Amino acid sequence: MxxxxxxxxxxxxxxxxxxxxxxxxxxxxxxxxxxxxxxxxxxxxxxxxxxxxxxxxxxxxxxxxxxxxxxxxxxxxxxxxxxxxxxxxxxxxxxxxxxxxxxxxxxxxxxxxxxxxxxxxxxxxxxxxxxxxxxxxxxxxxxxxxxxxxxxxxxxxxxxxxxxxxxxxxxxxxxxxxxxxxxxxxxxxxxxxxxxxxxxxxxxxxxxxxxxxxxxxxxxxxxxxxxxxxxxxxxxxxxxxxAQQISGPVDRDPSAGPTCVFVGHFGRPENESGLRWLLEAVWPLVRSERTDAHLLLVGPGASAELSALVSSTPGVRFTGFVPDLGEVLGRAWVALSPLLRGGGVKFKTVESLLAGTPTVATTVGAEGIVPMESLTAVEDDAEGFSRAVLHVLSDPLRAARETAAHQDALQDSYGWxxxxxxxxxxxxx
CATH class of the missing domain: 3.40.50.2000 (Glycogen Phosphorylase B;)
Structure with missing residues (x-):
């Protein structure tokens, strides 16, 4: 060098x-x-x-x-x-x-x-x-x-x-x-x-x-x-x-159980505010129906205060930065993009779709995605978002097949x- x-x-x-x-x-x-x-x-x-x-x-x-x-x-x-x-x-x-x-x-x-x-x-x-x-x-x-x-x-x-x-x-x-x-x-x-x-x-x-x-x-x-x-x-x-680091569907391994994943840099204000909403408003509704569900937060930058909130929330943990995001998305039953503010296309949302992982997003998290139909659901209130997550967890194989049906269109938009x-x-x- x-x-x-x-x-x-x-x-x-x-x-x-x-x-x-x-x-x-x-x-x-x-x-x-x-x-x-x-x-x-x-x-x-x-x-x-x-x-x-x-x-x-x-x-x-x-x-x-x-x-x-x-x-x-x-x-x-x-x-x-x-x-x-x-x-x-x-x-x-x-x-x-x-x-x-x-x-x-x-x-x-x-x-x-x-x-x-x-x-x-x-x-x-x-x-x-x-x-x-x-x-x-x-x-x-x-x-x-x-x-x-x-x-x-x-x-x-x-x-x-x-x-x-x-x-x-x-x-x-x-x-x-x-x-x-x-x-x-x-x-x-x-x-x-x-x-x-x-x-x-x-x-x-x-x-x-x-x-x-x-x-x-x-x-x-x-x-x-x-x-x-x-x-x-x-x-x-x-x-x-x-284009994205993940260029196509990854091998799926559902053996980890009902796993949700949110990927982002948690030092960014829009990711932190979205995570707080997810933990405080959405996740309790998910866990009330599926006590076996767990949430992985993948990425760096979390403050001490945010880390303390995560530690006190059942079924949730930080992984920090993960070099092989494909492996994480392959184990996840559903990817989440719970953003409430910010602008632009969310690269992590695109990557989860290219990986073939069913994805639930807010309107902000879904902005600019082509085709929009590749998203499993777009919901802006806590009840609707939690219902969409629970729907995927009830039949993850069906949800994965529905996401896979949009791969050709996703490649036309985001392929190398x-x-x-x-x-x-x-x-x-």
Whole structure:
């Protein structure tokens, strides 16, 4: 694995194998610069990271990729993880001795802090300042055939990117509708906090619409998100359903008994709130009918308070991160997606369906899934959700057969061949 090293000029936090130094490939490979919150590595454990890992795999046959990501603790630690790309730039505050460079970097850092305190949207001022001041990063932008901007905050760099490289194709990926997520969060708050978050949602909706029209190609994960990001369909926004680690039905082993599973990163607020609703409102109704039912919570990030709640709930336990999710889903009689807020396609819901595991979801958990009929049930109240779970537990083989009947349609939406074709059509200039 290449060893990261400081940029000799001190212009970028950490640099590995600068992409700007690579010669053009004589066999027609292209250069992509991806500006993102994170870069891919083996067993990355959050949905956005899983998506960029899928994208990196699809790019590999035809592109050389440089990743420009924030210089934070998570990305610093990820440099030591197996499976990470060779060409990674950690973008942080300037180490340059130039007084002007230090002054601009400090001003961007202070402005970023004020913006963050003022609201949830975060224009990437530090990244913008380094694009202007860091020669290696600026060269990577200049030499790229395609500039890939992941998440709304980096799509907002489009004007600066156009100025630095007017010939490159600019692709912006909206991982969900941030405006919709803010709207749903506002609904859970009392006044005056609700009004403040509704204002954030309105401002962000306008920002998303502007961003969708500013890039050459906007990418979303579902038709629902396309309608939210590009109302009226005026811009070149395409749907790219994400491929998944699990690419098809897994071997089913019902011998573990009536097992329910909820997979997610439990440090994320939407997963924590969904789990609390599941434990406090739904699970007691399930256990009142099936005292032999048990619930596995698969994923990292649980707080001490959430862990204590789980420990005090009969029939429930955390497993932590599991490297082989297929084995867990193969033993599960039913997968649950009990989310009450958030936005975007839920990758774990897709994976459970591809694995052939009957899946019960809320409306939020089911959003963007194609075909929607592949879900066993979509219920938003505790009684309806618990009845759907109990229905599966009463005849798990029948429920599994019904889920399996939708595999062809699921593969058309989320299979690797379809994903590879769509990625090439978007990124190949």
């Amino acid at each position: 290449p060893v990261s090293h400081p940029d000799p000029a001190g212009n970028i936090g950490t640099l590995t194998t600068p992409g700007a130094a690579l010669p053009a490939d004589p066999h027609g490979r292209i250069r992509i610069l991806s500006i993102s919150r994170c870069f891919p590595y083996q067993d990355i454990d959050h949905g956005g990271g899983r998506y960029v890992a899928q994208l990196a795999r699809a790019w590999e046959p035809f592109a050389d990729v440089t990743w420009a990501v924030p210089d934070n603790v998570e990305n610093q630690q990820a440099l030591a993880r197996p499976g990470r790309p060779e060409d990674v730039v950690l973008v942080g505050r300037s180490g340059s001795r130039s007084a002007a460079s230090r002054a601009l970097s400090f001003a961007a850092h202070q402005a970023q802090a004020r913006v963050t305190l003022g609201g949830p949207t975060r224009p990437p001022l530090t990244m913008a300042s380094r694009l202007l001041l860091a020669p290696a990063l600026r060269a990577a932008v200049r030499d790229a055939d395609v500039i890939d901007l992941q998440w709304l905050e980096y799509i907002r760099l489009h004007r600066l990117i156009r100025r630095l490289n007017p010939r490159a194709r600019v692709v912006g990926t909206f991982h969900d509708s941030t405006a919709q997520a803010f709207t749903r969060y506002a609904e859970s708050l009392p006044m005056p906090e609700r009004a403040r978050w509704q204002k954030h949602a309105s401002d962000t909706a306008r920002s998303e619409a502007v961003a969708a029209g500013a890039v050459d190609i906007g990418v979303v994960f579902s038709e629902k998100d396309r309608e939210l990001v590009d109302p009226g369909g005026r811009h070149n926004v395409v749907v790219l359903p994400p 061949p379809a994903f590879d074709r769509r990625v090439r059509s978007i990124y190949w200039p």
